[in-house]
Amino acid sequence: MKFGILVNEGPFTHQASDTAYQFAKAALEKGHDVPRVFFYYDGVNNANKYSAPQADDRNLVKLWGALAAEKNVDLVVCVAAGMRRGIQNESLAPGFRISGLGQLVEAGMGCDRLMMFGD
Amino acid sequence: MPAYTVNGTDYEHDEEGYILDVNNWNEDLAKVIAQEEGLNMTEEHWLVVNFLREYYNEYQIAPAVRVLVKAVKKKFGEEKGSNKYLYELFPYGPAKQACKVAGLPKPTGCV
Amino acid sequence: MAEFEFETEGVKKTFTFMNRKAPYGTIYALEVLETVLISAAFEQHANIIFVDDGVYQIKAGQDTTAINMKNFSPTYGIIEMEKEDADEDDDIDMVWRIIVEKESLDARGLTEDDFKVSVEVLSAAEIADIVDASDCVISG
């Protein structure tokens, strides 16, 4: 089954991005596809390469990037939400790309399920 | 900040040429922006630019290209209501270029 | 980076937008609205539903001058226009509904005359059926 995932919160203030990541990982482990994760609202902060959590904390920016590299997940950051929050190509961590909200609607159209995580 | 100078007044714009204060727009300024864009403003250009202004004033947002095409068709007839026609008027894209001339914020390119 | 191309040609799904938050206190209302507008560009079916404090998003008479934020309530007029277009134009085969939950209205002492767009007022049970039949739910 194809799962599209929408992440609407950043990696630290809310648990939403952690839950989304755990869901995506579990789905992939079960043999499902996660063709695209779309980052919207403060979710665009998941793509910030300057994010530097302390060494004993999980680093979601890197975890998402690793998932993308290993499992071919398309990590898309909303251009409009990103612009508001200063996320642009220069600040993108590996694995992420910037595109339009249309990519979210397409994920909804093309996947069997669109899973939403927010606050 | 770079600026357009029109009749002795400076209008600040961003790196891509979009004016910073939407409320400062006037027709003389539009002509200067169009000139910078290499556009020769015909009556048909003005129809689109004025439509964008009216739409923005009513809804506080620039229309999606699909909406623009549909609205132009409704207002000015079948042959003008096409992407092709709008691209002929604004070769760098009706959304981006016409919005710039109309003094609207830069479309985020969501579609 | 793995760009993925979805096969979306001819796909027609029903998106439900569940608006539950008041405007301005958070950005959720505005950013859901942006998604609604994009889904129109893809000519998908849409239910735009206002429940709980979400009903305040379309209340007439919003004036944001003194908080120095952009008043985006006029933008809901586009939804109304898209709905009218969808109703008139059989070719695009797009069904749009703008719905307000009766229970949320009553709880807040509002009536449909308080809104700046025309809406269907439906009960929670009626809305439950509509949401249940949709393919994607985006809430905020």
Place this chain on the structure above:
Amino acid sequence: MLHTVNKSPFERNSLDTCLRLAKKGSAILLIEDGVIAAVKGTVQSAKIEGAVGNHAVYVLGPDLKARAFSEDQVISGVKVVDYAGFVDLAEEHGTHNAWL
């Protein structure tokens, strides 16, 4: 339909609205701070106790554990699942509706 609720019923009305708008027979999964609704013996417990007759109610185990709740504190009729179980629920129950 699979409903998820991620807010404590002590904090927001997300669970109330979910219960009002969820069709009979649909699945409800409590996640993140939402797991607090699944715990016995609070002034909020009646909500989920009343819901188990009409809905299939689940709670996310990892979130319970993180908040120092054991499985025997969970209201009877509520099933505990892990992330893999969450994925199964999403597969079985169709459209996801997140109540935030």
